[in-house]
Amino acid sequence: MSVKEQARIVGAEELSRLIGISQRVVKKISLAKGEPDWLLRFRLEALGFFSKMPLPDWGADLSRLTLSRIVSYLKTTPGSVRAWDQVPKSIRTTFERLGVPEAERKFLAGVGAQFESESVYQRLNEDLVNQGVTFCSLDEAVKLYPQVVKDYLGTIVSSSDNKFAALNSALWSGGSFVYVPDDVEVELPVQAYFRINSKNFGQFERTLIIAEPRARVHYIEGCTAPTYSEQSIHAAVVEVVAKESSKIRYTTIQNWSNNVYNLVTKRALAQKGSTVEWIDGNIGSMVTMKYPCVILAGKGARADILSLAVAGQGQEQDAGAKVIHLAPNTSANIVSKSISRDGGIATYRGLVKVEKEALGSKVSVNCDALLLDNYSKANTWPDIQVKNNRTSLAHEATVGQIDSDKIFYLMSRGISEIEAISLIVNGFIDDFSKELPMEYAVELNRLIQLEMEGSVG
Amino acid sequence: MLKIENLIVEAENKKIIDGLDLVLPAGETHVLMGANGSGKTTLGLGLMGSPEYLVNGSIKIDDQDLIKASADQRALAGLFLGFQHPQEIPGLNFRHFLRTSVNNVRRFRNQPTYSVFEFSKLIKKTAVSLGIDASMVDRNLNQDCSGGEKKKNELLQLLLSEPKFAIIDECDSGLDVDAIKVMTKVLKRLKSQGVGILLITHYERLINSLDIERSYLMTQGKILKSGHGKDLAKATLEFGYVS
Known part of the structure; x- marks a missing residue:
């Protein structure tokens, strides 16, 4: 290793760890990343929202959440690479155990891997690169496509949407940027893998996915962490833009360890004739609050939200779906399955709103809860508001034991x-x-x- | 040999089977008849180890007493119950379920297990040989199946599980002509393989087409009459359950 490389790694390590949530921390992150002014302002404004906003008083129990001494930024490698053999061995071993490189060889079009705050690996098939598809970390996108990021960041999920969206907007690091140009169909899925390995850590990854007209893409997100007694927090924001007649599927298999607060805001804007599918599996975490949302803004747009929650001992899965119908002939299909055992609490919390203009819309909501014993809990809170009389609505819910x-x-x-x-x-x-x-x-x-x-x- | 001695089956402090004795040698087919409420279905469930019932007495297969064994252990020992009303299990693929079941039995007997590929071939071949639509096995276990289809699923399970003794409960299950044909084929094949069969039925067509060694008439949880061959069964069909 050359002296220069060593110096670079040492330099990186000096900027590698930040604690707490403050203007100083936000500025340090932004400076270290060499960000443009507008982004620093975006972060600072969000920090202001975060400080003013209360914790949500509905939903899961957040009374034991402490954020003051959280490690809010942690960088462990000098940068992101495009070959697994260049990833530091200990981190590579972690991802190998999780089967990520193997899955990539077998059936993925691209893979991104984030360890703590930063991307450590990122690769996309050559022919997709040649077709103009982009799959990189959002940090990298700020450098490569600053205008695109500026145009979309915070437009689907605003920094003041909720306390954790504000927190993410202030401290975000890593996450994915996916851009698929007009008419390009990405056949195999691309996958991002998020790993927390440290104690008392906050991972604030931020993802932006844009599908241009008639484009198609399937994005998969996996998350894991080892178990520690101290809590960690994963507060992500995902913004998805599906333009005319495009199709985006977003699949999550969340298997955080039982010390992680998983407080995530996911929202998609679906334009005319497009389809957005959220396939959302929540197996792990201590507390999850996550309600993937689709705003059906264009005529004939479609939302499919399929979720699974497994709540075991000490776990609370407060998950669901949200669909806002703004245009005519839009349709939403929501299927939620939950399993509660060993005292776990699984809650389906959903909101479907059909506006006056959304004539001829279709809504179907199905919630099935399975209880494996007498001391676990399942709740269903479906809120369906229809403001016109030309919408067809089907709703079914079951709760039962085997x-x-x-x-x-x-x-x-x-x-x-x-x-x-x-x-x-x-x-x-x-x-x-x-x-x-x-x-x-x-x-x-x-x-x-x-x-x-x-x-x- | 399946040997049942002084069997008592209770539910909610009520004796439904009250001191029943029955011996079924390997390779024989016996028919059990009785009026509604005489305890025929309960007998099958009790023999198979349903947790709904309190069962006493002895149930021996080749001198191994199964009275304390759980249902899965009884199945591994070679007992099979063809259900009158098979359960639907949404989302459970029939072929996957049956391979799991058959491999469990084979593993228990130290026989080689079937790979996914081998089992797919076997199940299709078996279905075709019985005249069962082979696409049935791609569906979920009894989900959205008609009564006749469920019956055929039971028969496929019965044949592929290679039991030593089978209790087939058909008291009022609405068998159609097609299902009776398939059942006759399966029961004949099992008999030729040395499987002992206790058939609970009142279908004349079925009784006529099978070789039957013994018939029983059951009433109030006891065997009231029994006789060689199928004469008693046929007389009962003709004259009713007179005692």
């Missing part, structure tokens, strides 16, 4: 009780898992099976 006759039926075929329960539970979430790429569906089933083995017998 039927003991079903368990006996499977057991009578030589299947053990635990295996029977796990087959039934995996069947219950099949509507969700069949929408995942096969490799993820298999992994999800395995995860559920492990969870069941932990809770039964």
Whole structure:
């Protein structure tokens, strides 16, 4: 390693760790990233909103959340690279254990990996690069496409939307930027993987996805962290813009450890004839509050929101969906599945608003909750507001335990009780898992099976 | 040999089966009849180990007593119950379920298990040989299936599970002609493989088309009459459940 490289790494390390939430911290992050003035102003304004806004008094229990001594920025490598063998070994090993490079070789068009605050790896298939597709960290996008970022950042989720959107807007680092030009179809999914490895850390990744007219893309997000006794927070903001007749699918498999507050704002703007799909799986975290939203702004736009929440011991999953119909003939299909066990709390919280102008719209909301014992909880809070009389609406909700006759039926075929329960539970979430790429569906089933083995017998 | 001695099956402090004895040798087919409420379905459920019932007495397969065994252990020991009303399991793929079940049994018997590919071939072949639409196996277990389709699913399970003794509960399940044909085929095939079958039915067509070693008439949780062959069964069909 040359002296210059060593100096660069030392230099990077000096700027590598910031604690707390303050103007000083915000300025340091922005300076270290060499950001334009407008972005620093954007951050400082957001910090102002954050300081003034109260914690949400609805939803999950946030009374034990402490932010004052949180590590708000942490950089562990000198920069993002395009080959796994250039990623520092300890970090590379983490991602290898998570199967990320393997998945990339097998079935992904591109991969981004973020460790703590910064991207450590980013690559996109050559032919997609040649077609004008961009997949990089949002930090990199600020440098490469400053005008695009400036035009869209904060336009779908404003900095004053909620306290955690404000926090993210002030402290954001990393996250993804995806841009797909007109008519380009990205066939294989691109995936970003977010990893928290430190204690008492705040990860504030920010993602912006733009699909130009008739473009198609499937973005997958995975998240994990090891378990510590101290809490960490993941407060992300995701902004998605689906232009005319485009299609964007955003899949999340969130498996944070049980010490993470996962407080995320995800919102998409769907223009004429476009489709936005949120496939949102919440298995981990201590507390999750997340309600992926689609604003159906253009005629004939469509929202599909499919979510899964698994709440075990000490977990509260407060998740759901939000759809705002602003234009005629728009449709929303919401399917929510939740499983509560060992005292876990799973809540579906949804809002569907059909405005006066959105004539001929269709809304379907289905919420199914499965309780695996008598001391866990499932709540359903569907709020549906329709302001015209030419909207068709279907709403169904079920809450129940596993039927003991079903368990006996499977057991009578030589299947053990635990295996029977796990087959039934995996069947219950099949509507969700069949929408995942096969490799993820298999992994999800395995995860559920492990969870069941932990809770039964 | 399946040997049932002094079987008592209770639910909510009420004896539904009250001291029943029955011996079913391997390779024989016996028919059990009885009026509604005589305890036929409960007998099947009790023998299979349903947690709904309190069961006493002894249920032996080749001298191994299963009275304390759970339902899955009884299945592994070679007992099969064809349900009158099979359960629907939404989202559970039939082929995946059946491979899990069959492989569990084979593993227990130290036989090689089937790979996904081998099992797909086997299940399709078996379905075709019985005249069952092979696309059934791609569906979810009994989900959105008609009564006849559920019955055929049961028969596929019965055949592929390779049980030693099967109890088939058909008291009032509305078998159609097609399902009766498939069932006859399956029961004949099982008999030729040495499987002992206890058939709970009142379908004349089914009784006529099978070789039957013994018939029973059940009333109030007990075997009231029994006889060689199918004469008793046929007489009961003709004259009703007179005692």
